[in-house]
Amino acid sequence: MDPLLRAVRHVEDILAGEMRTRSLLNAQKLGVFACLAEGGKSLEEIAGCLAIDNRAALSKLMDTLAGLGLVRRKQDQYENSLIARRTLVPGCAGYFGHFVDFLGDQYAAKSREGILENLRSGLPLRPELTPAEWQAYMAAMECIARLSADRIARCLDLSSARNLLDLGAGPGQYAIAFCQAWPKLIVTLYDLPQSLETAEQNIAGAGVGRQTRLVAGSATDTSFGGGFDVVFISHTIHLFDPEAAGRMLLAAASALKEGGTLVVRDFIMNRSKTEPLLGSLISLNMWLEGAAYSLDQIRSWMGSVGLSSIRRIRLSDPSEAQVVGALVAGRKLSRKRRG
Ligand SMILES: C[S@@+](CC[C@H](N)C(=O)[O-])C[C@H]1O[C@@H](n2cnc3c(N)ncnc32)[C@H](O)[C@@H]1O
Incomplete structure (x- = not known):
């Protein structure tokens, strides 16, 4: 590959990291993996289960999750992938969803701007956790x-x-x-x-x-x-x-x-x-x-x-x-x- 294209590809790959994260965080927040816990569902059924009106956006989310290896698409049905079944379905032995939720909260609390400010000024920036947030922290750990x-x-x-x-x-x-x-x-x-x-x-x-x-x-x-x-x-x-x-x-x-x-x-x-x-x-x-x-x-x-x-x-x-x-x-x- 042309070295310039390879360099751009590398930067794009880094930028895609945030989009991967957001896709997972939003799917987790909406309850996609729990909705598919019992087996495959059509887009229409998922929309009903998650109370989602915007079918076009849901379709993009589901196809992106398929690209990320978290769901599988079989004709007009989506089902959890093995990775999702092992880690993201509530109640499974290796449930990791509390960590996903915690990291989502951390991204929100420690914004890019806040981190930049911390880099520039050196001021400590750690918002006090509320008791509920502390419980979520412990659940993640x-x-x-x-x-x-x-x-x-x-x-x-x-x-x-x-x-x-x-x-x-x-x-x-x-x-x-x-x-x-x-x-x-x-x-x-x-x-x-x-x-x-x-x-x-x-x-x-x-x-x-x-x-x-x-x-x-x-x-x-x-x-x-x-x-x-x-x-x-x-x-x-x-x-x-x-x-x-x-x-x-x-x-x-x-x-x-x-x-x-x-x-x-x-x-x-x-x-x-x-x-x-x-x-x-x-x-x-x-x-x-x-x-x-x-x-x-x-x-x-x-x-x-x-x-x-x-x-x-x-x-x-x-x-x-x-x-x-x-x-x-x-x-x-x-x-x-x-x-
Ligand atoms: C990332 S967690 C690790 C918990 C556990 N050791 C583990 O590996 O899962 C960090 C722990 O340090 C504790 N901690 C933070 N500040 C502390 C302090 N000043 N004194 C004692 N423990 C503290 C937190 O309450 C939390 O339980």
């Missing part, structure tokens, strides 16, 4: 955690651990998976009170209340006590600027027993912060005060708080890392070995 919690709980060997601190525990899925995989473990969930409300319900639902403790507080301005074999921090340091993230890791390392392990799970970026691309996209567009940190940065924090043997933990299936995330662990040496 739950969608992701459901896919990875068991995998992560099983890829860490916690057979000799007795106390684990889950910092920024969110809706509690990781804590629950740790309890279920390692029945001798006591897990302390530390988070803001509004997140612990959801965690408490989930823990009760999973029947692991006797293995858990809930502690409310802010992870950036406190110490977390001591005596933990493991401190686990999942997708939380990215919310904070480097100074606050560093303070959090210092407090986390102080809470470990000698020989204990700090595990950080996040989008862990390469040295040039270009990969994984999703990490840099979310970092720029969503985490206005925080960032997706690089492996070098995390290594350097861990080293500076006295951890050693810093290593990436391999998942049993490394190809799942894009969804499950990356894990880095560092071990606290005994005082004698630290010198």
Whole structure:
């Protein structure tokens, strides 16, 4: 292909990203996937189900969803694709719709203009979430955690651990998976009170209340006590600027027993912060005060708080890392070995 055409194609492809997103967000908001949950429907039936008058626009939406691989068209009927059936039909085991809704709300709250202003002026821009928005946030986190919690709980060997601190525990899925995989473990969930409300319900639902403790507080301005074999921090340091993230890791390392392990799970970026691309996209567009940190940065924090043997933990299936995330662990040496 002519290099100019290839260059234009590349830019067009980037621009199409927003249109893909809008198509999915609108379909989800209208309830397209739920409407097709029971099987294929004609355009007329979908219009009736979604109370839509504009048939021409609905037809464009449905054909676009077919192009995106979310529905399939068979003659005059549309049906959910396998991907939609697995992720977007309410009630399915891998339901991801709460995350789609949450991201839609985030796009609305963090407008392009707002992000530009943040870039120009550096002013923090994070609107306070209402209680309902916080619940939606937790529901979104739950969608992701459901896919990875068991995998992560099983890829860490916690057979000799007795106390684990889950910092920024969110809706509690990781804590629950740790309890279920390692029945001798006591897990302390530390988070803001509004997140612990959801965690408490989930823990009760999973029947692991006797293995858990809930502690409310802010992870950036406190110490977390001591005596933990493991401190686990999942997708939380990215919310904070480097100074606050560093303070959090210092407090986390102080809470470990000698020989204990700090595990950080996040989008862990390469040295040039270009990969994984999703990490840099979310970092720029969503985490206005925080960032997706690089492996070098995390290594350097861990080293500076006295951890050693810093290593990436391999998942049993490394190809799942894009969804499950990356894990880095560092071990606290005994005082004698630290010198
Ligand atoms: C992206 S969620 C991750 C939740 C969970 N660890 C997971 O991986 O699903 C970030 C969590 O950090 C918590 N958080 C944010 N600011 C915090 C703070 N200052 N202190 C403690 N937790 C905080 C939020 O309440 C939320 O539960």
